[in-house]
Amino acid sequence: MISRLTSGERSIALMLASTGALIGVLMGAFGSGDPMGVHGWIVLAFCGALILVIGNNFYDPEPSEDRTLSYYDDPTKAGLIIALSWAVVGMGMGVWVACQLAWPDFRFENAWSSFGRIRPVHTTGIIFGFGGNALIATSFHIMQRTSRARIPDQVAPWFVLLGYNLFCLIAVSGYLMGVTQSKEYAEPEWYADIWLVVVWVSYFTLYVRTLARRNEPHIYVANWYYLAFILVMAVLHVVNNLALPASFSGAKSYSVFGGVQDAMTQWWYGHNAVAFFLTSGFLGMLYYFLPKRAERPIYSYRLSILSFWGITFFYIWVGSHHLHYTALPHWVQTLGMTFSIMLLVPSWASAGNALMTLNGAWNKVRDDAALRFMMIAAVFYGLSTFEGSFLAIRPVNGLSHYTDWTVGHVHAGAMGWVAFITFGSIYTLAPILWKRAGMYSAKAVEWHFWFALAGTVIYVFAMWNSGITQGLMWRTYNESGTLKYPFIDTVVAMRPYYIARAFGGLLFLSGACIGFWNVVMTIRRAPLKEPERDYPMNSEEPQVAAVAGK
Amino acid sequence: MKEVRDPLTGHMTTGHEWNGITELNTRVPRAIWLFILVTHVWALIIWILLPAWPVGTTYTKGVLGLDQRQQVNKEIAAAERAFAERDRQIRERSVPEIMTDVSLMNYVMDTASAIFGDNCAVCHGTAASGGPGYPSLIDTDWLWGGDTDQIMETLRVGINSQHPDTRHAQMPAFGRLGVLSGRDVRLLVPYVKSLSGSDIPAEVRAAGEDLFSRNCSSCHGADGMGRLQAGAPNLTDDVWLYGGGDNDIFYTIWDGRQGWMPAWQARLSDEDRKMLVIYLQELADGERP
Numbered sequence: 001m002i003s004r005l006t007s008g009e010r011s012i013a014l015m016l017a018s019t020g021a022l023i024g025v026l027m028g029a030f031g032s033g034d035p036m037g038v039h040g041w042i043v044l045a046f047c048g049a050l051i052l053v054i055g056n057n058f059y060d061p062e063p064s065e066d067r068t069l070s071y072y073d074d075p076t077k078a079g080l081i082i083a084l085s086w087a088v089v090g091m092g093m094g095v096w097v098a099c100q101l102a103w104p105d106f107r108f109e110n111a112w113s114s115f116g117r118i119r120p121v122h123t124t125g126i127i128f129g130f131g132g133n134a135l136i137a138t139s140f141h142i143m144q145r146t147s148r149a150r151i152p153d154q155v156a157p158w159f160v161l162l163g164y165n166l167f168c169l170i171a172v173s174g175y176l177m178g179v180t181q182s183k184e185y186a187e188p189e190w191y192a193d194i195w196l197v198v199v200w201v202s203y204f205t206l207y208v209r210t211l212a213r214r215n216e217p218h219i220y221v222a223n224w225y226y227l228a229f230i231l232v233m234a235v236l237h238v239v240n241n242l243a244l245p246a247s248f249s250g251a252k253s254y255s256v257f258g259g260v261q262d263a264m265t266q267w268w269y270g271h272n273a274v275a276f277f278l279t280s281g282f283l284g285m286l287y288y289f290l291p292k293r294a295e296r297p298i299y300s301y302r303l304s305i306l307s308f309w310g311i312t313f314f315y316i317w318v319g320s321h322h323l324h325y326t327a328l329p330h331w332v333q334t335l336g337m338t339f340s341i342m343l344l345v346p347s348w349a350s351a352g353n354a355l356m357t358l359n360g361a362w363n364k365v366r367d368d369a370a371l372r373f374m375m376i377a378a379v380f381y382g383l384s385t386f387e388g389s390f391l392a393i394r395p396v397n398g399l400s401h402y403t404d405w406t407v408g409h410v411h412a413g414a415m416g417w418v419a420f421i422t423f424g425s426i427y428t429l430a431p432i433l434w435k436r437a438g439m440y441s442a443k444a445v446e447w448h449f450w451f452a453l454a455g456t457v458i459y460v461f462a463m464w465n466s467g468i469t470q471g472l473m474w475r476t477y478n479e480s481g482t483l484k485y486p487f488i489d490t491v492v493a494m495r496p497y498y499i500a501r502a503f504g505g506l507l508f509l510s511g512a513c514i515g516f517w518n519v520v521m522t523i524r525r526a527p528l529k530e531p532e533r534d535y536p537m538n539s540e541e542p543q544v545a546a547v548a549g550k
Numbered sequence: 551m552k553e554v555r556d557p558l559t560g561h562m563t564t565g566h567e568w569n570g571i572t573e574l575n576t577r578v579p580r581a582i583w584l585f586i587l588v589t590h591v592w593a594l595i596i597w598i599l600l601p602a603w604p605v606g607t608t609y610t611k612g613v614l615g616l617d618q619r620q621q622v623n624k625e626i627a628a629a630e631r632a633f634a635e636r637d638r639q640i641r642e643r644s645v646p647e648i649m650t651d652v653s654l655m656n657y658v659m660d661t662a663s664a665i666f667g668d669n670c671a672v673c674h675g676t677a678a679s680g681g682p683g684y685p686s687l688i689d690t691d692w693l694w695g696g697d698t699d700q701i702m703e704t705l706r707v708g709i710n711s712q713h714p715d716t717r718h719a720q721m722p723a724f725g726r727l728g729v730l731s732g733r734d735v736r737l738l739v740p741y742v743k744s745l746s747g748s749d750i751p752a753e754v755r756a757a758g759e760d761l762f763s764r765n766c767s768s769c770h771g772a773d774g775m776g777r778l779q780a781g782a783p784n785l786t787d788d789v790w791l792y793g794g795g796d797n798d799i800f801y802t803i804w805d806g807r808q809g810w811m812p813a814w815q816a817r818l819s820d821e822d823r824k825m826l827v828i829y830l831q832e833l834a835d836g837e838r839p
C-alpha cells in the first residue's frame with residue numbers, strides 16, 4: 001500500500017506519524033503515573049508501527065499508475081476489515097456484559113473487568129469501532145462512486161481512518177483503567193476529544209474536496225446524509241465535551257456545564273448521536289447499497305428530500321425526552337415530547353421509501369440474503385423510530401425510563417437497524433472492492449442472516465418483557481397504599497430475561513463471526529470478476545494495472 | 551441521462567444517475583401529508599395546553615396551568631395526608647397494642663416488607679435469615695437483645711457505625727496483635743467448639759479453659775454464654791455468625807471480627823423503624839413451630 005504513495009506523500013505520512021510519536025512521548029513523560037502516561041505509550045506504539053511500515057517502503061520506486069483512471073480503495077478495504085474486527089470485539093464484550101448481569105461472578109474479581117468499565121468498552125466498541133469504521137469505509141466508497149471522481153489525495157483518507165481508530169483505542173483502553181468523563185457515549189477524556197476534532201475536521205474537508213471534484217451534476221442523497229452525519233457530529237462533539245482539564249498532565253477534566261444544563265447538553269448530544277451517527281450515516285449507507293443491490297430506482301426523490309430535512313430539523317429538538325420527570329423544566333420536556341412525535345413522520349418516510357424501492361425486487365429479497373439484511377434493517381428502523389416516539393410521550397416514559405425497555409429499544413435500533421444495514425452493505429461491497437464474482441459462501445450469508453435475526457428478536461423481546469415487568473413492579477401498590485415490591489424482587493424477576501438476552505447476544509455474535517470469516521475467505525478464495533464500469537468519469541477502460549499495484 | 555418512465559410503477563425518473571442508481575420522481579403519498587398534519591396539530595394542541603415555549607426569561611405556561619414541580623409537591627402532600635393518621639397511631643401506640651389491631655397490622659406488614667427489602671435485605675437476606683457475617687433476625691439468638699426496645703436501639707444507632715451512640719462490637723485480633731501465640735489460638739479452637747458440646751481431651755480442655763477465662767470471659771462470660779452489653783455472641787449454641795469450622799474460628803480469634811451495621815436514625819423515620827421491628831417479630835413468630 002505504501003508503494004502506491006508518491007515519495008512526497010510518503011514524506012508527509014512519515015512526518016505525521018513522527019509528530020504523533022513525539023506527542024506520544026510527551027504524553028508518556030508528563031503523564032507518567034497517570035493513565036495519560038499509559039495512553040502516551042499507546043500513541044507512541046501506534047505511531048511507531050506506522051513509522052516502521054512507511055520507512056520499510058520509503059525508497060520503493062515511484063508509483064506509475066495514472067490516478068485519474070481508478071478509484072482509491074485501499075483505505076476502504078482496510079476500514080472494512082477493521083470494522084469487522086471491532087464488531088467481533090464489541091459484540092464479544094456485549095455478551096460478556098450480558099453474562100455479568102445474569103451471573104455476577106463473571107466479573108472474575110478484577111477492577112478492569114468490572115461492569116462499569118467493560119460496559120462502555122462494549123458501547124464504544126460497537127458504536128464507534130464497528131459503526132464508525134463501517135461509516136468511514138463506506139463513505140470513502142460512496143463519495144467516489146456517486147461523484148465519479150477519485151478521492152483527491154492518498155494521505156488524507158489514511159489519516160482519517162487510522163486517526164479515528166487511534167481515538168477508539170485510547171477511549172477503550174482508558175475505560176479499562178477507569179478513565180471516563182461519565183457522559184454516556186462521550187466518555188473519553190479531553191486529550192482524546194481534542195484528537196477526534198482534528199481527525200473529524202480532516203474527514204469533513206476530505207469529503208467536501210471529493211464532492212468538489214465530482215463529475216456528476218447533482219449530489220446523490222447518500223452524500224447529504226453522510227455530510228449531515230459528519231457536520232452535526234462535529235458540532236455535538238465539540239459542545240458536549242467543552243471541559244477544563246484538572247491538569248495538563250492527567251486524564252481528568254471538569255465539564256464547563258453544571259447541573260441540569262450539563263444533563264441537557266449531554267442528552268442533546270446523546271440523542272443527536274443516535275440521530276446523526278446511528279441514523280443519518282447509516283441512511284446514507286442504505287440509500288446507496290439498497291438500490292444498488294435491488295437494481296431498482298429509489299421510490300421517490302421527493303420523499304427523500306422531505307425525510308432528510310424532516311429528520312435533520314426535528315432531531316435537534318428531541319434530546320430532552322431523555323430527561324422526562326427530572327429537574328429539567330417542564331416546558332423543555334414538552335418540547336422534546338412534541339418534536340419526537342413530529343419526527344416520526346419523516347422517519348417513517350425514510351423507512352417507507354426504502355421498502356417501496358424494493359417493489360419489483362421482492363423475488364431478490366427472497367433469494368439474496370444480503371438484500372434481505374437491508375430489507376430487515378429498514379423494517380427495524382421503522383419499528384425503533386415508532387417505539388422511540390412512543391417512549392418519548394411523558395407518561396409512557398414514566399413507565400419505561402430507567403428500565404430495560406430502553407435497552408430493548410436501543411437494540412432494536414442498534415442490532416436490527418444499524419448492524420443489519422451494515423452487514424447487508426458489507427456483503428454488497430466486499431465483492432466489488434476485491435473484484436470478486438460474489439461472496440465466498442452464499443450459504444454462510446444465509447446462516448449469518450438467520451443467526452442475526454434470531455438473536456435480535458430474542459434480545460429485543462427479552463428486554464421488552466423485562467423492562468415492562470420491571471416498570472410495572474416499581475409502581476405497584478399494595479392495599480395499604482404503599483409500594484409492594486422492594487427493588488431486589490425486580491432484580492430476581494429480571495434474571496430469566498437476562499439469561500435469554502445473553503443467549504440472543506451470543507447468536508448475534510456467532511453470526512458476525514461467520515460474516516468475518518466469509519469476508520476473509522472471499523478475499524482469499526472467491527473467483528475474480530471485474531466489477532462493471534467501476535472507474536471515474538474521465539477514464540475509458542477499467543484499470544487492471546491499478547489493482548495489481550496493491 | 552434523460553427522464554424515463556419506470557415500467558413497473560409508471561412513475562418518471564428524475565433524470566439523474568449515479569453509478570447505476572436512479573430515482574423516481576414519485577410524488578409524496580397523501581398519507582404522509584396527512585400524518586404530518588395530524589402530528590403537527592397534535593403538537594400545537596399540546597403547546598397550548600402545557601408549558602412549552604420559552605419567551606425571554608419566562609415561558610408559556612399552558613392553559614391547563616400544569617407544572618410538574620407543583621404536581622409532584624401536591625402528590626407528596628396528598629400522600630402525607632393519607633398516611634398521617636396511620637403514622638400517628640404507630641407512633642403513639644405500644645407494640646403489643648399495634649399487634650392486636652388487624653387493619654393497622656396489615657398496613658405495617660405491607661409497608662415494612664418493602665422497607666426491609668430495600669434497606670436490609672442486601673445484608674440480612676430477603677427472608678431476614680442472614681448469612682456468613684450477617685446475623686439471622688428471625689431466630690432467638692440475639693447479639694444485642696431481642697426486646698422491642700433493644701432492637702429499636704440497634705436500628706437507631708447501628709453497630710460500629712458513625713452514629714455518636716453506636717453500639718461497639720469488638721472482637722479483638724488476639725493473634726495478629728500478638729496477645730496470644732499461634733499455639734494458644736490453636737488450643738482455643740477446640741475449646742470453643744467444646745462449649746457447644748463437642749468432645750475434647752481433658753488436658754486440652756484444661757489449657758483452653760485457662761486461656762478462655764483469662765482472655766475471653768470478660769466479654770463472652772465465664773460460661774461462654776455471651777454478653778448482650780458487649781454484643782459478644784453466645785458460644786455455647788450451634789449458631790455461628792462467622793462459621794463454626796476450625797479455620798473460621800481460628801481466623802475469628804486470630805484476626806478479630808468487627809461486624810458493621812449502618813445507623814438508621816437519619817435514614818428511616820421512627821415510625822418506619824418501629825414497623826420494621828414489628829415486622830421482624832412477626833417473621834420470627836412465623837418461623838417458630
Ligand code: HEM
Binds near residue numbers: 274347386402
Ligand atoms: C424517531 C426516532 C427515535 C426516537 C423519537 C427515539 C426516542 C428515544 C427515547 C424516548 C429513548 C428513551 C430515553 C430514556 O427513557 O432514557 C431512547 C433511547 C435510546 N435510543 Fe432512541 N429513539 C429513536 C430512534 C432510535 C434509533 C433508530 C436508535 C438506534 C440506532 C436509537 C437508539 C437509542 C439509544 C442508544 C438509546 C439509549 C440512550 C441511553 O443510554 O439511555 N433510537 N430513544
